[in-house]
Structures are given as C-alpha cells and as structure tokens.
Amino acid sequence: MRHTPNLEKILVFDGAMGTMLLEQGLKPETCPDYLNILEPQQVEEIHLAYLKAGADVITTNTFGGNRWKLAEYGLEDKVKEINREGVKIARRAAEAFNGYVVASVGPTGQFIKPIGKKTFQEIYEVFREQIGALAEEEPDFILLETFHDLGEIRCALLAARDVCSTPVICSLTYEGRRTLTGVSPGSAAVVLEALGAWAVGANCSGGPEELFHVIKEISQNTSLPVLVQPNAGLPEFNQGAVTYPLGPQGFVCALEPYFDLGIQLVGSCCGSTPGHTGEIKKRVNGVSLPMPKDVRKSALASREKVVYLGKDELPRVIGERINPTARKILGESLKQEQYGIIQHEAEVQVEAGAHLLDINVGVHGIDQRETMAKLIHLLQQKIDVPLVIDSTDPNVIKNALEAYHGKALVNSINGEERCLELILPVIKRYGAGVVALTLDEHGIPVKAEDRYVIAEKIVKACDAYGISRNDIYVDCLVLTVGTDEKAPIETLRALKMVKEKLHVNTILGVSNVSHGLPERSKINATFLAMAIANGLDLAIINPLDKAMMDSWQAASLLAGRDTKATNYIQLNHGNKQGIKGDHQATQEKY
Amino acid sequence: MRHTPNLEKILVFDGAMGTMLLEQGLKPETCPDYLNILEPQQVEEIHLAYLKAGADVITTNTFGGNRWKLAEYGLEDKVKEINREGVKIARRAAEAFNGYVVASVGPTGQFIKPIGKKTFQEIYEVFREQIGALAEEEPDFILLETFHDLGEIRCALLAARDVCSTPVICSLTYEGRRTLTGVSPGSAAVVLEALGAWAVGANCSGGPEELFHVIKEISQNTSLPVLVQPNAGLPEFNQGAVTYPLGPQGFVCALEPYFDLGIQLVGSCCGSTPGHTGEIKKRVNGVSLPMPKDVRKSALASREKVVYLGKDELPRVIGERINPTARKILGESLKQEQYGIIQHEAEVQVEAGAHLLDINVGVHGIDQRETMAKLIHLLQQKIDVPLVIDSTDPNVIKNALEAYHGKALVNSINGEERCLELILPVIKRYGAGVVALTLDEHGIPVKAEDRYVIAEKIVKACDAYGISRNDIYVDCLVLTVGTDEKAPIETLRALKMVKEKLHVNTILGVSNVSHGLPERSKINATFLAMAIANGLDLAIINPLDKAMMDSWQAASLLAGRDTKATNYIQLNHGNKQGIKGDHQATQEKY
Ligand SMILES: [Zn+2]
Ligand SMILES: [Zn+2]
Numbered sequence A, B: 001m002r003h004t005p006n007l008e009k010i011l012v013f014d015g016a017m018g019t020m021l022l023e024q025g026l027k028p029e030t031c032p033d034y035l036n037i038l039e040p041q042q043v044e045e046i047h048l049a050y051l052k053a054g055a056d057v058i059t060t061n062t063f064g065g066n067r068w069k070l071a072e073y074g075l076e077d078k079v080k081e082i083n084r085e086g087v088k089i090a091r092r093a094a095e096a097f098n099g100y101v102v103a104s105v106g107p108t109g110q111f112i113k114p115i116g117k118k119t120f121q122e123i124y125e126v127f128r129e130q131i132g133a134l135a136e137e138e139p140d141f142i143l144l145e146t147f148h149d150l151g152e153i154r155c156a157l158l159a160a161r162d163v164c165s166t167p168v169i170c171s172l173t174y175e176g177r178r179t180l181t182g183v184s185p186g187s188a189a190v191v192l193e194a195l196g197a198w199a200v201g202a203n204c205s206g207g208p209e210e211l212f213h214v215i216k217e218i219s220q221n222t223s224l225p226v227l228v229q230p231n232a233g234l235p236e237f238n239q240g241a242v243t244y245p246l247g248p249q250g251f252v253c254a255l256e257p258y259f260d261l262g263i264q265l266v267g268s269c270c271g272s273t274p275g276h277t278g279e280i281k282k283r284v285n286g287v288s289l290p291m292p293k294d295v296r297k298s299a300l301a302s303r304e305k306v307v308y309l310g311k312d313e314l315p316r317v318i319g320e321r322i323n324p325t326a327r328k329i330l331g332e333s334l335k336q337e338q339y340g341i342i343q344h345e346a347e348v349q350v351e352a353g354a355h356l357l358d359i360n361v362g363v364h365g366i367d368q369r370e371t372m373a374k375l376i377h378l379l380q381q382k383i384d385v386p387l388v389i390d391s392t393d394p395n396v397i398k399n400a401l402e403a404y405h406g407k408a409l410v411n412s413i414n415g416e417e418r419c420l421e422l423i424l425p426v427i428k429r430y431g432a433g434v435v436a437l438t439l440d441e442h443g444i445p446v447k448a449e450d451r452y453v454i455a456e457k458i459v460k461a462c463d464a465y466g467i468s469r470n471d472i473y474v475d476c477l478v479l480t481v482g483t484d485e486k487a488p489i490e491t492l493r494a495l496k497m498v499k500e501k502l503h504v505n506t507i508l509g510v511s512n513v514s515h516g517l518p519e520r521s522k523i524n525a526t527f528l529a530m531a532i533a534n535g536l537d538l539a540i541i542n543p544l545d546k547a548m549m550d551s552w553q554a555a556s557l558l559a560g561r562d563t564k565a566t567n568y569i570q571l572n573h574g575n576k577q578g579i580k581g582d583h584q585a586t587q588e589k590y
C-alpha cells in the first residue's frame, strides 16, 4: 500500500468518466460501472488519456458501484468484482505515470431519514460493502463525490473510516448555494472535517462561476485541503441533449479566482475532457502549493449553519427550554409523541436569539433513545441552529449522533472513569463536541481547584482519544447562591482557571444560581455577565428572558467579543438614546 | 519629657475635679481653672486624693482653660498661665505616685459652622493657644473631653497634633445614643482615629448603664484604646441641687459589662469622688490588659453613619448625580446659590440606596472653594451618608475637609508628581480617604499593566505620607467600549491586578463605558456586574437607574459579599417567585 500523500504541489484531478463513455457510445441500458468487467480496456484508455493530458490523480469507474445502484441493472451481486476491478484498472494505467488512484463512490440513490425512508444503518451497510471492496485494492484515496445530502455522505465517510485507513475526500454537489437537500457548504466542511475527512470540496454542480461562492465558503470553514471539480460550465439542455459551454481555455480562465482561495486539489466534472485536464495542468505547473490555512476553531453545525465558538467569537446562547424536567406539559407531549409544542418552543427560542438548542427528553416511561432520534429528525428539518443532545446515556447519545446530520454538542460527560470509557469513543467517532462536567463519583467539589483537577483529567482522557481541545466544553457547574454565598465565586474561579490553562471552551447552565431566591431573572442576568467576564463561551439559558439576552448582548460587547459593537448595535438599532440620555429624564423634572 | 506610655495594664483615670471643688465651696462666680493660680494647694490636694485612692492618671484642672471660656470671667489674658500651672500642679502631685498627667481640654462653649457661627479657623486658633500652653509643660496626654460636637473636637485634635506630639485622647459626651449635635459614637470613633487620636471614648453623659451602648459602638468601630468615664449614675435634679445616685460599689458594679468590651482606660466623671476611683482600682488590679483588637478597616463616615468598605463588605454605591458637568440646571442653581435642587438630588439618591454622595461643583464663574464648603455645610445637616469631595484643586479640597465633620472621600488625585505633593499632605492631615486615578502627565495608559504601574507609584507615595492602604481607592478608569471594544477588558484586568497586589480599595465611574451607544443602562448595569466580579469596592453610578441598582444587588450577592443574601432578600422582599418561577409563565400558556 502506498502512503497517504503529503501534498507537495497542487494535485490535478482528471475530468469526467461518464462524458467520455457516452461519447464512446455507452447506452443508457448499460451499467457504466460494469464496463470494468465488460470493457476494462476502454476504461483504462480513458484513464490513460487523462494521465497523458497531465492528471496527477485519476478516478476509478466505480461511481455507481453500490448494491442499490447496481441492482437497477440486476448487478447487485457484482459489488465486489466491479469495484475491485475498477481500482485495478486505474492502478494499471497510473503506474507508468506515477499517478494517484482515487476510488470513486457516489450516492446510493436513496435518501436517509428524515428526508427519505432509509435508516442510518441501512445506508451505512451499503457503503461499507462497496468501500470494503475498493479498499481491498488499496487505492490512494477514497473520493465520496457528487453527494446531495450530508446525512448520506456522513454514512459513507464513517463506513470508509471503519474499513480502511485510506484518506477520504468528501465532495458534494450544489444547486446555487445549497445542495438539493439544503446543506450549506460551510456546514458540510465543518461536519466532514469533524468526522475525519482528509479533504473536502464540491464537484459537478454548475460551472466554475456558479461554484465559486460554494468553494469560498468551504475554504473559510475548513483547514483541510479543498477540492474543486466543476462541470464545464452550466449545462445547457437542447432537444434532450445536454451540452457544456466551456472548452478547455474558457474553463481554466473561469477557474482563476479559485487559485486565490488557495485550493489544493483541482479537476473537472461533467462535460470535461482530457483537453480540460491539460489546460489545468499547464496553469498549475510550477505553481507552489498554497500555504495550509489553520482555521481550525471550535465549531458546531446544523445542516445549514455553522456556529463558531471560543474567545474570539461572541459568547453563544443555548436555549434551555426543551427540557421536561420542570415542565409537565413537555413531558406529556413527549409521551404522546405530539411534538407541536416542542417545535414551537424550538422556533420561539431561535427567534429570540438562541444560537443552539438543548434537547432533553428525560421523561420516565418512554424510549428515550427512540424519542431523542425522532425529535432530532423533526427539529433538524424545522430549525436551522445546531442541536445539543442533552443525555448521559451512551445509547441515547450514539443513536442521536447517527440521526443528526450536523456537528452536535453532547451534554454531557463527567469525570467518572466508566463514563469516559463509554462515551468518549462515541464522541470521537461521530465528530461531536462534548460538555464535560467537573464532577465525578465523589460529587461536585466545593473548591475551584478541585473542579479544575477533574476538568484536567477529562481533557487528558479526550486527548488520549484524539478529541480536539476545540471540541471540549467544560462546565464548572453552577450551584445555588442562596445556599452558599461563596458558591458562585468558586464557579467563576474554576471557569477562569479552566479557560486559561486548558485551552478548551467553557459552558454553564446559569439559572441554577438563583434557585429559591426572589427575582431570579435579575440574579441570573448578573451572573451571566460575570461568567462572560471570566471567559464563558456558551451559556445555557432561557432566551425568552429579556434580562438574560440584554445581559448577553452587553457582556459580549464588554468582554471585547463583539468587534466594533456590531452585534450590539444591530440588536439595539433604533434605540439610540444619545450621549446625555441618562440625565435627560431628570432634567425634565425641573 | 516622658515617653508615650505603652499600655501594659488597664489605666485608671481619676474622677471629677469640679464635684470636689464644689464640695469644697467653689462659688459660681469663681473660675474653676483660675484656682490653679489662686489656690494651687487645693487643686493639688484633690489630685493627691485621687492618686492615693489608686488613680494611675490624674486630670489637670484646665477643662475650661480656653480663651473664650476664660473671657466669661475676664481672664482671657491668663490662658498661658492657667494652663501651664494646671499641668505643673498635677505633675508635682503625680511624681511620688509615678502617675500620669493628662491635660484636660473642654469645648469652647461656641459652635462651629454650620451648627453655630464660628469658623474652623477661629475654633482652631482658640484650641491651639490653650493646648500650646499645656504642651509647654509636657503632660503625658492631652484629653479632649466632654465634647458635644465632632466638628469642634476635630479642630481641637488638629490643633493638638500641630503643636505637640503628645498622644491625644478624644472623648465626647452623649445624650442617649447621640451627642447633643447628633454625632454617633461610631462616626466619632472612625473620624477621630483617622485624624490621629491615640484613644477615643466617652465621658460624662448619663451613668454607666446609659453609656454602655455608646462605648460598645465606639469599640466596634475603632482599633484604638477606648476610654470610658461615666458620671456616677444619671444626675438627679432636686430643688436646684444635682445629685448622683451611684456610690463607689454601685458604680463599679455598673461598670462590669465594660470590661467584657475590652476597654483599656477607665475612670469616672461628674458626681464621682476618690471613693469611686478606689473601687475601680480594686476591680482592675491584677486584671491583664485586654488584647488590642484589630478592627482597622476601610471606612468613611458622616456625622451619623459609618460606611465600611472592602472585600468583606458589600460593594458600595456613590450617587453621581450632583455634578453640573452634563446638567445645566445644576450649574445654574450653583451660580445662583439656590441649593434646593441639589438637596433634592441628594435626598432622592439616598432614598434610592446610595451609600455615599459625590459632590461636584465644577462650574465656571463661581468660587468653587466657597461653594463646595457651603454645599457641605448644607448637605451634612440634611442627609446622613458620607460625602465624596469631587475636586482636584488642593484649595477646594482643603477647605472642604475643614468644612466636613465626617471622614470624607476625596475624588481625586492622579500619578502626576505635582498632584501627589500638593494633595497627599492634605489627605493625611484631615484623615480622608482618597481616590487615585491611574493616569499621569502622559494620559491614560492603554494597557492594564501600565495603569497598574501608576497605581503602584501613587500607593507608594501614600505609604510615604503615612496614608493607610485602607484609605486608598484606586480608579482604573473606564473608557468607552464604543470607541475600543477591548477597553473594558483592560479596565477589568487593571482592577483585578490592583485589588490583588496592592491591597487597596477599588472604585470606578461606570457610566462612561456606554458613551455614544444605544440603551446605555443595559451596558452600564452589565459592566457594573463584571467590575464587581473583578473586585470593585465602590461604584460611582446613578442610583435612580433601576437596572444599575438591580445589578448592584445581584452582583454583590454573587460575588460572595452579601452574607446569607441578607441584603438581597431584604431589598427584594415580597417578590419571591418560588423555585419553578421561570417556567410557570410558559406553562400557563398551554
Ligand atoms: Zn458532474
Ligand atoms: Zn411557546
């Protein structure tokens, strides 16, 4: 097996296989992937044409080589053979050119829940079978390409990571600024990087002009190499035939802006030919590899939206209201599977400014594993902010992370050995963020220093599992000030210590501080400000409480996390009091 | 000259001189102090009687030896003679007993402004003359006794400190829990300690029972030795004659609770005789000296009220509204000497919860020195919270500190050499607190570290002048977040650094942070919470702004400075929402 390539130059990928086969007379009733068995020579010659034109990387003829696609031709038993042969052919061709072989994997043609009917496990198995076959022939990369849906490509990527250590390039296809199923380029980049992709990008879609903003958004949201493989312009449909307007020169001219973005992997898709590849090669020859960006930051994502976190970002608000613990009505609605109220709660919290939503289904007498997944299916369709999976049960968490197509935050783990062993592998596998409570089997330590010790232990365990510090959110735990007036100080001290020494994110469920006291909102809002002053990144609060949101706005500004007061001024537009405002009311009295 | 005594045992002071002289036939038309010249033998025998009875300390017959009192007998030219002889007689008597001599100084019989017509300087000169005479004969102590008014005793103490280094004991006389002019025992203790008294206490007043709570309050508010010299019970008036009910045994029984307070200086006053002194001596013989308390803390005081500050106290609020800078109407009222509006502003701020009031008279075209003094005369009569003298002019400050009878805070000095040299001696002399701005001739440093350097410089200068760290209030300066969103962070960092390393108090004028932005109150309230979280002790704010006072209440609680939430619960009484309060509003919707 060859080693994972260290990028030393911009890699030129080949162009369309399908376009070439169609030109060479492929009939609609013929399965293109089956040509690996029927006409290996024809396939190899296309590879050779691209290699001769200058491609550094050629793509196997296995795009439709999964069981469900092959079944359309009655070839569901040929998965292994077709895919293995596909790699072998490419490898034969590439050898003389010292070219790389990427094994192409396209979508199954079926949709995963909640968009379609297929379960995570069903989709996963189909990819596992195909990629397993490809991997046996040791391609240099796996290329998951032309995917519409983040849910599906996640399955494919997880399957690839399970069957081999081959680097995986993940590429979706976009209609304008979103995929067919509504996925944003930024979200795709964040989610797939979290899941262990080696590179991310986009292919097919429209032509190079239309795809530019997609690739720009991707490259702003990832530190991985970025792949771009546009079609040869926007396809034109004339009397049943599809044509592509851009010839080789025009295509490469249109690619120009991409080089400024620092893309490292470039090829072409539908409508392209070796001529296009040749022009690309000429353009990049001798161009040095763009410096790798390090945009690695803390991020969570829904299918549509990326939320960045950490000290250079606004502190973020997690809406706490979807929690049946203190709200009987929510418990009832969960039991009866009447999710209208919950959807409403989600919507009003987002409207009020929540950046993420906590989902807690802790009710007795329901299958929480099932309920959590159902809610996630529902809410990721209805609202666009990332979700926080509020559970400590490894089964609930695993199922939820399969159901969720974004990069979720799991709330929570703690310092107990058993908890770390059970949950951290799940967090790592599904590329989630994780809330770490500073408590363990002995309870919540009184002193900040002792909470810090637990935080450090959890962080080291995360390090050992390869979970990035960017994905850890330490919760130093808020106790009730009415019981012990020194309790909030310990929380704030622990928060500051964790933030300064462990380089992780921090999170707090704020409202508990005022338990049992009058005028709770006043205390909560004030404590939020203090916590933000001490380095809080994420606050679990009730976003419908205006005092809390006011405090969040102002504290974000005052903590230097609202550059040029942009957020504050936007949210308070039209309320400008003027400089002497404080005094005017009084002056009018006289 | 003998050395200042190091207390090694409880010192027993003698009893009444007047009572003895009256018993021996002193006529009303005779000046008692003149007996030092006319009948030195008679005076000396009374001293000897007290010394024989067991007095460690005898009191010179100079109580009425000031120019104004002596003038009542046409003896205004005999000040020097009468006082010097008084000390000489006592010294002769004390010698054989190795007794201490205290030089008695009583009030002038005139009242200082604003209660009376006499100026600070007039009163001061009268005391300076008498004490100057006494000091020439080197008594062991000066005893300022039976004063009704804090304003007057301040003059006497300053005069004593100016003419000699003899330790000064300051003792007022009380009617119930206040002096005739409304001074509280705690305020007297704080103000006189700040001015350099060696001991404080009370004499005369009612009998030992009535005086107990006065002495208790004094001893709770000072770390100095405490003197108690009650009358021999509450005087009874029968047919023009005054009698005192407590004989020696009864008197000493009634003194019992004082020993639990740890008093170190004990004697008797009107109606007492050597018999009383003998019983006191028996009681304290062999009793070891109570441990000195260290209650030395940061305190400011009006005539009536002591406000403690520092990390174990509630953060305190200074009302900022008496400031004509942004309020034209106040400027007009100052020019026209119509102070009704200002008095009203003072009253509403105190009602709203201000613990101190800032007084700024910065208007062009008025004599600020004069105006400040007038306002102080007015306001210290009308409101009971300590005042903050907001000026940087040494003349305005000096005059204000003479006009004010309490322990004021001076706002402000800064790190300029010239400013320190001019103002620090004034602060030290008048026993005030001082606000130190972290700026100097180069302006306000951007970085917290550089502001800290200025703070440190000022603190060291204060050290050199003998100004206690308890009396320093460092202001790390609030800049506008709208201009630089990192500015508040620097202020908070500087605040924390100063608080942790310099062991001084901290103060901030909060409102400037929101200058030019909409919804300023929201920003101000949030910044106040952040500042309190970082160790703010004193906030200059608008107490009529409810959001600010809410933030102050809650932040005080959350910073652990409101023990058992007492302050918070008291201010929010009747607003108890109950534990599930946050959720109920929502539940009711369904
Ligand atoms: Zn394509
Ligand atoms: Zn609702």
Ligand SMILES: [Zn+2]
Pocket: B203, B204, B205, B231, B269, B270
């Ligand atoms: Zn008396």
